[in-house]
Structure formats: structure tokens, C-alpha cells
Amino acid sequence: MYDLFWSSVYQTPEKDYLGYRPYDIETKSFKEYEFYTYKQIGDRVNNLASGIINIELGLAKTEAQKNRVRSRNFTAAIYSSNRPEWSMAERALLTQSCYSVALYDTLGEDSMEYIINHSESSIVFCSLDKVARLLRSSDSIPEVKTIICFDSITGDPSQSLLGIPSPFNVRSIDLLRDWAREKSIGLYDIHQVEELGKKSPIPHSPPKPSDPYTILYTSGTTGNPKGVVCTHHSYATCARLTSYDRFDYSIDNVYISYLPLAHCYGRNMENIMCLVKGKIGYSCGDITKIVDDCRALQPTIFPGIPRLLNRFYDVLSAVTLNAPGLKGVLYRHAYEKKLEHFLAGNGVIHPVWDKLLFNNTRAFLSNKLIMMGSGSASLEPHVQNFLRMFFIIEGGEGYGMTETCAGGIGQLKGDLTYGNIGVPGNGVEVRLRDVPEMGYYTNDEICPRGEICIRGAIVFSHYLKEPEKTQETMLGNGWFATGDIAKINPDGNIAIIDRKKSLFKLSQGEYISPEKIENCISKHPLVLQSFVDGISSKNYPVAVIVPDPDTFIPWAKSISAQKNIPIDNFSLSALSKNKALAQELLISIQDILKSSKMNGFEVVKSIYIEHVPFDVTENKLLTPTLKLKRADSKMHYRDTIIGLYENPDQYFN
Secondary structure (H helix, E strand, O other): OOOHHHHHHHHHOOOOOEOOOEEOOOEEEEOOOOEHHHHHHHHHHHHHHHHHHHHHHHHHOOHHHHHHHOOOOOOEEOOOOOOHHHHHHHHHHHHHHOOEEEEOOOOOOOHHHHHHHHOOOEEEEEEEHHHHHHHEEEOHOOOOEEEOOOOOOOOHHHHOOEEEEEEEOHHHHHHHHHHHHOOOOEEEEEEHHHHHHOOOOOOOOOOOOOOOEEEEOOOOOOOOEEEEEEEEHHHHHHHHHHHHOOOOOOOOOOOOOOOOOHHHHHHHHHHHHHHHOOOEEEEOHHHHHHHHHHHHHHOOOOEEEEHHHHHHHHHHHHHHOOOOOHHHHHHHHHHHHHHHHHHHHOOOOOHHHHHHHHHHHOOOOOOOOOOOEOOOOOOOHHHHHHHHHHHHOOEEEEEHHHHHHHOEEOOOOOOOOOOOOOEEEEEEEEEEEHHHHOOOEEEEEOEEEEEEEEEEEEOOOOEEHHHHHHHHHHEOOOEEEEEEEEOOOOOOOOEEEEEOOEEEEEEOOOOOOOHHHHHHOOOOOOOOEEEEOOOOOOOOEEEEEEEOHHHHHHHHHHHHHHHHOOOOOOOHHEEEEEEEHHHHHHHHHHHHHOOOOOHHHHHHOOEEOOOOOOOOOOOOOEEEOOOOOOHHHHHOOHHHHHHHHHHHHHOOO
16 A cells, blocks of 8 residues: 555656645635645655654654564554545655554543544544544543544644534644643644654655555444455555456546445545545535535545435436426436437437436536446436436446455446346455355255355454454455355356345244345335344234335325325324324335345334434444444343234324
């Protein structure tokens, strides 16, 4: 990763590299993007890297402590949303053979403390809003001796916050500095550390390919998150192999960075952009403004996740395909003709309808968009085709994990199929292994089915301080067991069909995969979120359903009129307690499960309507990557699940 970064700096010093949108306090809006060049970032990284080592040497009192710094045997955590300084901190660490521990910006104090302590991080890079949280937790994170703030703590207006509006003022920053002194913690801003490094430069100490590059903590859907240790070789290989498959080196690639850099997907994409000498523009940090950010940046590459791509579909289809009158008629006709043209093998460009309509819909995000990927979960075929037609891009799905540096399997360029994740990437081996307890075998008559196992340079090194868990997933000879169940289609593409690790057993001995049922329920237009669970002494599963207010409330009004259901209050909290509506929703969900050919024992027989969505910070039922924390959800809804079996009527008026 050292060579990947510095070769781009030396080869294209004057090209734009990292950009941000400064915030205008007077107009309370974000300005146009401003960029640092590769050389400017390289210079700052050089100084920052030297400053880090100087600070650590200054703190070292004993010879053993000094040797620890000289051998670069220390880690630094990064605790912030995406911004240029995040990337600078990481590049500075690898320039001196140190490695980063990435913390999600949305982490609560318990998770933050656990990760810092588990990784033994002595330095924390962070945004200004995280300083107080770190100081408040200082007694619980005794290893931390230095905090380096990405924002100015000197009161110098030229070094003020560049990315997001801040509630801090000079007085409150003074209090933070006093508090840090009280706690015997060195508090610096990034500019001070760069100045220190500029005055006392230290030569680079390049890492070896086998050295740790980063520790990423898994989402932690069960218990404490695991620290996934990945090497420079693994991430550099993943970036190179992915770029060969998907990227055109001859054009100016522009990427919008909004996926958390604490997640492997976001990290890998930025490494790829550095490799192809592209330009990275950071979103303003507000996901509701992602479309505005894209219009300002005009990216060529948009890394999608289903939740956001589904929202694009909802917004765009509402004003096009589902528009009233002549406009809707025209868009439906154009879409039908273009889709026919596409399915006939003629690609995503239509000689007539693009000029008349779809060049305009493409501008919804960017006139320069040429690539839109999707990862983390499957995308519905009708959504995928819609995005292909309206944005005039091929699109494609892929599969990766924290343990595979976000790489592994992906649809090839030009593959316009859907409902699958593609084929193994260059340099990656994939095999399936039998899962008898779930009835999946590699010699199944229809097609091979089983647990995905991956081998290649992209596979992680080990779980930090957890040799037992490492042995559980590493099968020998380099094979990593993912826990995901897949089938291999006749055309060679791989499709995810189940998840192994969250099984529970019913009274009749059948194993239930809740994620399989939840994925099916998520297709229901009235459902925002769901949690499926059960009791081993019962013979059917039950579910907690969070309705989507945008569709559920209008549906409730319609169904109450159709079926003469008396409703006085159409708030979500009131509707969630209406027994008649719950019964109608249950029947509708059961219809979807049955039409998806679920077994009878997989069909939920009782539901609880939850009007409060699962989230990261309040009820803490979602991971920072918005995956359901199943163990926490089981605890949270333990009494509710029991009640759904014993007396479901208690939850309704």
C-alpha cells in the first residue's frame, strides 16, 4: 500500500486527488468542491508521518518504550466521518510502517472503548466532535496518550472546520485543551503535528508486504466485534485485481466517497482510485444531501448499497414511470422500448430514447456517470434494470467481506444478468462445501449448493487476539469459510441463497434461517425492517415488523376504507396497535413468503408491529453498516417473541 500511494504521488503530482465542500457559515450551505493535488497530499503526509513519530519518541521515557517506537510497534485509531484528513492520517501511518484501526463515526462509547482497548491504540485521530467523548472515556482507555484532531484547536480562522458545520467555538475548544491537560493526554490538531514533522523530518520506513496494513472490526452482529487483521499485500492485491476487472485507466476517474472508511468496501474503493490516479470527492457527511454532492462533483463512479439505490428508484420512478397524465405514459412507453432493446442484447444505450428522455434522468446524479456498483446485499432485478435504463450504465453486483478486503466475487464487465453476484475475481479461488444440517450439498441435482469458501491473496491474516475464532473460519490450505450459502448457476454465476451462522431449530427439528425469511419480507413494499425469530419448542417462526411510513400510512387509509376498519388516528404508533390492520399485513407478508416458495415451517404465523425503526445510536439494534444485530435484537424483543406465541392479541387495542 506504501508503493501504491507514493507511486501515484510521484507519477501524477499535479493531478487533483482529495476534495471536500467547505461550509459557508453565512449562507448555511456547502460550497463547490475544492481539491488538493497528489503532491499537496504527499507533502502533508510526509510532514504528518514525521510528526507522529516525533510525538511518540517524546512520550517514550524508558529504553523499552523508545524501542517500541523505533520498531513502529504501535497502532493508531481513526475516529471520524470521511474527509481528506482521514486518508492523510492513514497514508502517514503506512509511510512509517504503522497501521490504523478504523472506528465507525457512529460508534457509541462502549464499542469505541472496546476497540481502542482491544487494539491497544495509543494515538487517536478524530474530528473535533469526538474529542470530548474520548476525554470523557479516558479512564477507560488508558493506552491513549495522544489525540490528534482533524480540525483546528488554535482558533486560527485559516485552519477552521472545512467539512461540516460545528457547534464549537473558541471558548469550548479552550475547555477541551484544559481538560486534556488535566487528563495528561496530549491534544494536538493535525496542522500542529504537520508543523512538528516539517521542522524535524524523519525518513520513510516502508512496510513489508506481510506487515499489517489495517485492523477493521467486523460489524458485530453477535457479541463483540472481531478485529480483522489485513496485510499490505492483501489490500494492494485486492485493489489491483478489482481495478483490472472494472476500471478504465485511460480516463479521469472521479469517485464520491460516502461509504464509511471504517468499512472494507469504502477503503478498497479509495485505494483503487489512488491506484488509477483518480479523484476522490468527500460527501458533506449528510446522507440526505448525497444527490447534491454528486451533482456538484459529477462522479464517474458511484458505489451503491441497496438501501440507497432503492431510494433512488423510489424517487425517480415516482416522477417518471408513475407520474400522472401524459408524462407518465411517455416514460412508461420509453422505458418499455428501451428495456426491450437492452434485453435483446443491444446494451444500455438507446439511439432514440436516451436523447429524448434518459440523458435528463442520468443528470439526477451525474452527467459523467459510467459505473454504479452494488454490494452488501442483493438488489431487486426490477430496480437494477431501472437504474441501468435511467442512468445509462451497466451496473453490477459483487460480493466481499471484511475478511477478504471487500473483494472476492463480482459480475464481469458486460454481464447484464441479475439475481447473482458474478464469478470469482482474478487471483481468487472459490469452492462450496456441504452444509448437511441445512440440506445443502455440492452434488445437488439442480445445481451445486453449499457454503462459500474463498482462497487467495485477498484473504485476511487473522483475528486479533482470537486464535480460536481464526481456526474456526480458516479451514487449512488457505481456505476461508464465509458462512454464506450459495448456489452455482448453470452459466457459472454464483448466487447467495442463505446464511449459515444465524440458524435456529424448531420443535419438529427443522432449521430456520431467519435472514432468508427477512430478505424475502424486505421485498414487501409496506416493510422497512424486519426481525425473524422463534422458540425451539414451537413449530413456526414469528416476526417483528417495522413498517415503512411512506407506504404503510397510505395503505392503512386505503384498506380501512375498503374493509370498513374504523381508524381515528393515522399516526404510525396508533396504526401499529390496530389488530385488523396487523392481520391484513400478516396475510400479505405470508402471501409473499408462499409465492417465494418458502417451506410451510418458514412462514411466520404471528407479527408484532414496531413503529420505532431499528437504528445505530438509540435502540442500537443495527451495526454501523446497518446490519441487524441479531443477538441484541433477541435480547431487546425477548419478551415480545414469547408474547407472540402465548398471547399475540396483547399487543393490539
